[in-house]
Amino acid sequence: MSHALIRARRLDLDQFAAAAGLHPELVCRFVALGILDADRDPGGRLWFDPAELAAVARIRRLRAGFALNYAAIGLVTDLLDQIAALQASLRTARGRER
Amino acid sequence: MAGADQDFYRVLGVPRTASQDDIQRAYRKLARENHPDVNKDPAAEERFKDISEAYDVLSDPQTRRRYDAFGPDFRQVPEDVDPETWRRARAGAGAGAGTRAGAGAGAGPGAGGWSGGFGADVDLEDLLGGLFGGRGGAGSRAGRGWGAVPGADQEAEVELTVEEAYHGTRRTLSLTSPTGTRSIDVTIPAGVTAGQRIRLAGQGGRGSDGAPPGDLYLAVRIAPHRGYRLEGRDLHVELRLSPWEAALGTSVAVGTPAGEVKVNVPAGTSSGRRLRLRGRGLPNPRGRPGDLFAEARIMLPAKLTEPERDLFERLAAVSEFDPRRRR
Numbered sequence: 156m157s158h159a160l161i162r163a164r165r166l167d168l169d170q171f172a173a174a175a176g177l178h179p180e181l182v183c184r185f186v187a188l189g190i191l192d193a194d195r196d197p198g199g200r201l202w203f204d205p206a207e208l209a210a211v212a213r214i215r216r217l218r219a220g221f222a223l224n225y226a227a228i229g230l231v232t233d234l235l236d237q238i239a240a241l242q243a244s245l246r247t248a249r250g251r252e253r
Numbered sequence: 254m255a256g257a258d259q260d261f262y263r264v265l266g267v268p269r270t271a272s273q274d275d276i277q278r279a280y281r282k283l284a285r286e287n288h289p290d291v292n293k294d295p296a297a298e299e300r301f302k303d304i305s306e307a308y309d310v311l312s313d314p315q316t317r318r319r320y321d322a323f324g325p326d327f328r329q330v331p332e333d334v335d336p337e338t339w340r341r342a343r344a345g346a347g348a349g350a351g352t353r354a355g356a357g358a359g360a361g362p363g364a365g366g367w368s369g370g371f372g373a374d375v376d377l378e379d380l381l382g383g384l385f386g387g388r389g390g391a392g393s394r395a396g397r398g399w400g401a402v403p404g405a406d407q408e409a410e411v412e413l414t415v416e417e418a419y420h421g422t423r424r425t426l427s428l429t430s431p432t433g434t435r436s437i438d439v440t441i442p443a444g445v446t447a448g449q450r451i452r453l454a455g456q457g458g459r460g461s462d463g464a465p466p467g468d469l470y471l472a473v474r475i476a477p478h479r480g481y482r483l484e485g486r487d488l489h490v491e492l493r494l495s496p497w498e499a500a501l502g503t504s505v506a507v508g509t510p511a512g513e514v515k516v517n518v519p520a521g522t523s524s525g526r527r528l529r530l531r532g533r534g535l536p537n538p539r540g541r542p543g544d545l546f547a548e549a550r551i552m553l554p555a556k557l558t559e560p561e562r563d564l565f566e567r568l569a570a571v572s573e574f575d576p577r578r579r580r
Contacts, residue, residue: 209406
């Protein structure tokens, strides 16, 4: 469905919002809350890495699953990312130990 | 639909007499454990879906009453049917046709995704709606207005022997998901290392409403091996030497996953010395292969024979070597 978009290297706000199925204002709010990464160019326009679409999907699943507010989602995603990084280094360390 | 034959009370692990508070507590706890973004196990997605579906029904006292009265098929029973009448009708005229005909009429606008639905498309919505609570009219969490949400990434572990990591291998994985068990064939390339993740695009959690699925990541674990130790792509082996081999130098065949290689041991090799064979470790699909390190370990017979003891005594008498003197 959105293959053409996903192949693009970065998306502007409208493209990203359309691909994510969100209103652009909500996307801006996610950026303001720091739960979604975006680059701001000198003209003030937001640009998104297509990989951030997966981050949006996670935000939406967490919100639907736990009725969390967006600030709490920021905390949860940060913690989940930290756990993932710790598990990865644990796996590497375990592999080395043997 | 996966949850149709499951008892919603059993799914939540609560007795049929549980209070609404008990139901909510059980649901919250199970949801935290099995949410696809928290639990990367592919089987968790199915559990989460079942849990959500059970909670959808049991959290609303009215649907809970209907579920208690009519069982798993309660959605196909028109709203105004009396449980007693229903039971009698069911026992009598071999259930099925009659109730189905009534479902479309009885469901009405409030039942959203369920109205008149026995087609494949509704089954799909039912399947995915449970994951995100986006189903219309099915309870308190409905009408959030989320559209399609892509699926979560999942993670599974795969254990390889050192040989498999060296040569590459094929694995058939069976994964449990809301659509049942499926198996996928995975080609594991030569030279994967411990802790590395292999990405299988589109094999992760399912998206809702036709959104793309997530990815499945296979985390590689290397099984311990009697002969080898792996450090990244470097292969470490123990090289056992007799004292005279270590003193005089020799050439020893060392087993590697790719067969035997000859290691030249220079004269005067002490225990712990590492002999490196460049590029004889694990292959690297993107760059330089690992190295093979053979670590010398000087072994002695536990019991010396008479002539051996005699020779060592003579050696001890003439040698001025002091291994404890620091230079």
